[in-house]
Amino acid sequence: xxxxxxxxxxxxxxxxxxxxxxxxxxxxxxxxxxxxxxxxxxxxxxxxxxxxxxxxxxxxxxxxxxxxxxxxxxxxxxxxxxxxxxxxxxxxxxxxxxxxxxxxxxxxxxxxxxxxxxxxxxxxxxxxxxxxxxxxxxxxxxxxxxxxxxxxxxxxxxxxxxxxxxxxxxxxxxxxxxxxxxxxxxxxxxxxxxxxxxxxxxxxxxxxxx
Numbered sequence: 001x002x003x004x005x006x007x008x009x010x011x012x013x014x015x016x017x018x019x020x021x022x023x024x025x026x027x028x029x030x031x032x033x034x035x036x037x038x039x040x041x042x043x044x045x046x047x048x049x050x051x052x053x054x055x056x057x058x059x060x061x062x063x064x065x066x067x068x069x070x071x072x073x074x075x076x077x078x079x080x081x082x083x084x085x086x087x088x089x090x091x092x093x094x095x096x097x098x099x100x101x102x103x104x105x106x107x108x109x110x111x112x113x114x115x116x117x118x119x120x121x122x123x124x125x126x127x128x129x130x131x132x133x134x135x136x137x138x139x140x141x142x143x144x145x146x147x148x149x150x151x152x153x154x155x156x157x158x159x160x161x162x163x164x165x166x167x168x169x170x171x172x173x174x175x176x177x178x179x180x181x182x183x184x185x186x187x188x189x190x191x192x193x194x195x196x197x198x199x200x201x202x203x204x205x206x207x208x209x210x
Contacts, residue, residue: 034102034103034106037100037102037103038103038106038107038110041099041103041106041107042107042110044095045063045107048060048091049061049062049063050062052064052111052114052115053065053066053111053114054114054117055117055167057167058167058168058169058170059087059169059170060091060170061166061167061170062116062117062165062166062167063111063114064111064114064115064116064117065111065112065114065115065116065117065155065156065162065165066111066112066156066161066162067112067156067157067158067159067160067161067162068105068108068109068111068112069108069158069159070156070158070159070160070161070162071107071108071111071112072104072105072108073159075096075099075104075107075108076096076104078092078093078095078096079093079096079097079099079104081093082184083183083184084182084183084184085174085177085182085183086177086182087173087177088183116162116164116165117165117166118165119164119165119208119209119210120165120208120209121209122168122205122206122208122209123205126201126202126205126206127202127205127206127209128206129199129202129206130202130203130204130205130206130207131206133146133199133202133203133206134146134147134154134203134206134207135147138194138195138199141194141195142194143191143192143194143195144191146163146203149187150162150163153210154207154210163207164207164210165207165208165210166204166207166208167208168201168204168205168207168208169204171203171204171207171208172200172201172204175192175195175200175203175204176197176200178192179192179193179195
C-alpha cells in the first residue's frame with residue numbers, strides 16, 4: 001500500500017510540475033508574440049511618425065515623450081472611431097483597427113519613454129505672444145492659461161497631451177477641427193471657442209519652439 005501510495009504521489013507531483021512547466025513555456029511564448037507584435041506596430045508607425053516617434057512631416061504629430069495616458073486614449077478613440085476628424089479617418093482608423101488592448105498599451109508606454117523633439121526657432125514676436133497666452137490665457141475672452149492643464153513647460157499631464165516641440169501646422173489644424181467640433185474634445189471646446197486664428201497661430205509657433 002505504501003509503495004502504491006508513493007507511486008501515485010510521485011505521479012501527481014510530476015503531473016503538477018508538468019503543468020507548471022507548460023504554463024511557463026506558454027507565458028514565454030505569449031511574451032515573445034507580444035514583443036513581435038509591438039515591434040511590427042512600431043515599424044508601421046515609423047513610416048509616418050518617424051524613428052522613435054520624431055516625425056519629419058508636419059502632417060503627422062511627434063509621438064516621442066507624449067504622455068502614455070493620452071496616447072492610449074487616442075489610440076482607443078481611433079479604434080472605436082469616436083475620434084472622427086478627417087485626418088483620423090484617413091490615416092488612423094484603419095491602422096488602429098488592427099491593434100489589441102495590450103499592443104495599444106505597449107505602444108503608448110514605448111513612445112512615452114522616448115526623448116522629445118527639440119524646439120525650432122521661429123518668429124520671435126509670435127513666440128512672445130504665444131507664450132503670454134499659454135502662461136496667462138486671454139482673460140477678456142474667458143480663455144484660461146494653457147499651462148493649467150498642459151503643464152508649465154507644455155510637457156503634458158496624464159490625459160492632457162504634451163505640446164512642447166510639436167509641429168505648429170499640426171497643432172493649428174487640431175485647434176481648428178476642435179473649434180469647429182469636427183474633433184470631439186469636450187474640455188477644449190469651451191476653452192478655445194472664442195480664440196482667434198491669429199491667437200492660435202501665435203500659441204502653436206511658441207509651442208513648436210520649446
